[in-house]
Amino acid sequence: xxxxxxxxxxxxxxxxxxxxxxxxxxxxxxxxxxxxxxxxxxxxxxxxxxxxxxxxxxxxxxxxxxxxxxxxxxxxxxxxxxxxxxxxxxxxxxxxxxxx
Amino acid sequence: xxxxxxxxxxxxxxxxxxxxxxxxxxxxxxxxxxxxxxxxxxxxxxxxxxxxxxxxxxxxxxxxxxxxxxxxxxxxxxxxxxxxxxxxxxxxxxxxxxxxxxxxxxxxxxxxxxxxxxxxxxxxxxxxxxxxxxxxxxxxxxxxxxxxxxxxxxxxxxxxxxxxxxxxxxxxxxxxxxxxxxxxxxxxxxxxxxxxxxxxxx
Numbered sequence: 001x002x003x004x005x006x007x008x009x010x011x012x013x014x015x016x017x018x019x020x021x022x023x024x025x026x027x028x029x030x031x032x033x034x035x036x037x038x039x040x041x042x043x044x045x046x047x048x049x050x051x052x053x054x055x056x057x058x059x060x061x062x063x064x065x066x067x068x069x070x071x072x073x074x075x076x077x078x079x080x081x082x083x084x085x086x087x088x089x090x091x092x093x094x095x096x097x098x099x100x
Numbered sequence: 101x102x103x104x105x106x107x108x109x110x111x112x113x114x115x116x117x118x119x120x121x122x123x124x125x126x127x128x129x130x131x132x133x134x135x136x137x138x139x140x141x142x143x144x145x146x147x148x149x150x151x152x153x154x155x156x157x158x159x160x161x162x163x164x165x166x167x168x169x170x171x172x173x174x175x176x177x178x179x180x181x182x183x184x185x186x187x188x189x190x191x192x193x194x195x196x197x198x199x200x201x202x203x204x205x206x207x208x209x210x211x212x213x214x215x216x217x218x219x220x221x222x223x224x225x226x227x228x229x230x231x232x233x234x235x236x237x238x239x240x241x242x243x244x245x246x247x248x249x250x251x252x253x254x255x256x257x258x259x260x261x262x263x264x265x266x267x268x269x270x271x272x273x274x275x276x277x278x279x280x281x282x283x284x285x286x287x288x289x290x291x292x293x294x295x296x297x298x299x300x301x302x
Contacts, residue, residue, distance in 0.1 A: 015182050022175035029171060032290070033164045036297035045298065053290035056171075057283050064178045065279045071116055074124040081128025085135025089142070096143040 021063045127280050141232040148227035155299035157220045166209040167289045173202035174282045177275045187265040200251040243281050250274045
């Protein structure tokens with residue numbers, strides 16, 4: 001039975017909401033590109049870009065990939081891999097003295 | 101409610117579809133794959149002994165358009181899924197073809213970029229920048245290529261009458277892969293291209 005194969009899932013958004021999310025994503029991309037050309041923002045450019053990029057990543061994962069609406073186990077599997085990847089990044093950065 | 105019937109697959113002990121769980125497990129492992137490639141690019145950044153360096157060849161406006169194209173392909177992909185879940189086969193085909201077209205445009209842009217870079221002297225063997233850059237973006241491009249083939253396979257299956265609304269999970273699984281390819285580019289666009297922009301602009 002259909003509802004038994006997808007427990008604890010919620011209704012996915014409609015096309016209009018997808019379009020709104022896409023507009024937000026496009027706007028964030030435009031802000032990112034605008035920001036790199038602003039000399040006064042140089043001191044805060046890196047954190048700004050990382051926050052904007054993480055926001056885009058989260059919006060796609062939550063709404064387009066439906067992690068916000070699907071079973072939590074899918075999030076655990078994906079975010080688990082993501083956390084391990086970030087751990088690898090910091091471990092290698094330290095090993096290769098990338099921070100110095 | 102999106103609880104789509106999937107008569108081909110019984111509920112597991114978790115109550116989840118095996119294939120969807122497998123796809124998410126695969127995507128989790130892909131995070132590690134691309135995480136390692138991105139990390140390798142970053143730890144070797146600025147360690148090339150000879151040029152050309154990233155600031156010599158990167159074209160931020162050009163890459164921004166490519167990033168926008170791939171970002172919008174995620175919208176067309178999710179609209180294809182929404183269409184099939186509503187039983188709209190024609191809508192699904194149109195959006196799947198639009199997604200494949202946007203993916204092909206992105207790939208064409210990447211091929212042009214690679215050609216320009218090679219013309220400037222950046223090759224896989226020339227310096228650390230070339231090695232790490234082409235390995236990272238090349239593997240991403242290979243993933244996009246696989247994604248385009250999967251999209252076209254879905255369109256073909258639909259025309260052959262082998263993709264019915266109750267089999268929308270097939271579209272959802274390809275969609276998950278496609279969105280993942282998109283989020284990887286979101287990261288690459290920032291940490292490889294945009295971070296380098298101040299060195300280009302001066």
